[in-house]
Amino acid sequence: MLELSWPWFLLLLPLPFIMYFLPQTKPRGDGIWWGSSTELLSKHDTTTTVKRPTLHYVCLLLSWVLLVLAISQPVWLGEPTKVTPSGRDLLIALDLSGSMQVSDMALNDQPANRLEAAKSVLSDFIQARRGDRIGIIVFGSKAYLQAPLSFDTKTINQLVQETQIGFAGEQTAIGDAIGLGIKRLEDKPSDKKVLILMTDGANTAGRVQPQQAASFAASQNVKIHTIGIGADSMVVQSFFGPKAINPSSDLDETLLKNIAAQTGGEYFRAKSTEDLQSIYQTLDALEPTPTEDIWQRPLNSLFHWLGLGSMIFFALALLSSKHIAWNNRFKKDVTRKGDQA
Incomplete structure (x- = not known):
């Protein structure tokens, strides 16, 4: 029309x-x-x-x-389409620091770095969350809002696929990412605020300490689910031949567990792409809050x-x-x- x-x-x-x-x-x-x-x-x-x-x-x-x-x-x-909002505001904080380029994951039986695996799994997760308002935060040395909360999962998914390692810096500002997520979720109903934090390292940058940010998130009823990504073992070529190393030695699992426990969320460990898929299937089972259907017409x-x-x-x-x-x-x-x- x-x-x-x-x-x-x-x-x-x-x-x-x-x-x-x-x-x-x-x-x-x-x-x-x-x-x-x-x-x-x-x-x-x-x-x-x-x-x-x-x-x-x-x-x-x-x-x-x-x-x-x-x-x-x-x-x-365009033709009107029905959207059944769950009433849940879901922010995803994605780590784009330099360590996300470590190729200890696999996609279609081919080596892939951590960001490629994360984007592949996130694509399916976002498309399955129709009815939720989803937003994207990217963080490295600083945290930025990549996409505000929106029902437009197609655009959100496209913005996720456009992210690149190093866009936000080489270090990891976990506290700043949580702080930005709290700010974007303020003034929302207390039972509908969820932040999913995915990282492969420890807090090495930023002005806000992660524990302080987690405490404030708990006071604002923001539930944080944390995901530690990275394999436990990886074979690399050295001067003396193949050598097995732990590419996730910098992952601060204690911090991620404390953040999740303090805010009522859960901590997940993703050592492979299959683990990531299983984790997001679990997260996808979050109980939605039923609300009235709304109709949207694309312009x-x-x-x-x-x-x-x-x-x-x-x-x-x-x-x-x-x-x-x-x-x-x-x-x-x-x-x-x-x-x-």
Whole structure:
């Protein structure tokens, strides 16, 4: 269904025809382009034969019509879809520090780093949480809001997939991520505020201490589920040959357990992609709070398409104008040479 945000702009559509019937004035000088267009748009003498509209004239009219339609802000309303909100506000804090590039995970039997595995599992989780308002926080040396709370899970998922390691810095500010999550969840009903914190390290940056942030979260009834990601063992090549190491030696499990326990959440350990999938299936089973269904209709603006079409027809009018001028000049030159002969 098509709707116009500013339909009164359509009153400008007949403006070229009004100009057509205005009294004709004699130009003082030759114009580069407008001379030919005014000739086509001006009123012809009653004794002359009416000419068929030229390409130049048609392009100008189409350009004007598309421009007026674009200014009127047309939008296409899609089919209404029903959303059953659970009433739960769910924030996901995703670690983008440098250590997330460690390739101790697997996707489709191929080595993958921790962020790639996290994004793959998060994609399925977000799509399954239709009806919840989901937001994304990314953190490294600092914490940033990647996506505010929204029912638009498709856009949220796209923003998650666009995240890259190092976007927020190389270190890990767990306390700042929790603090930002509390701020974004304030003024929400106390039984619907959940923060999922995923990290592979310890708090090494930020102005807020994680324990202080957790205490404040508990006072604000924000439940925090924590996920420690990273394998226990990994084989790397050294000078003396293959060597087994623990790539998760920097993971502060004690801190993550305390944060979860202090806020009424749970701590999960993800040593593989399969573990992550199982964890998010558990989190997906959070009991939703039933509320009334709401209906949404997607809005698609047509402004840029109409504006582009107007520019194209205007460019064609300019080209046809120059073509007419060149033809006229050629005819005059031929006539002049004939007279001289």
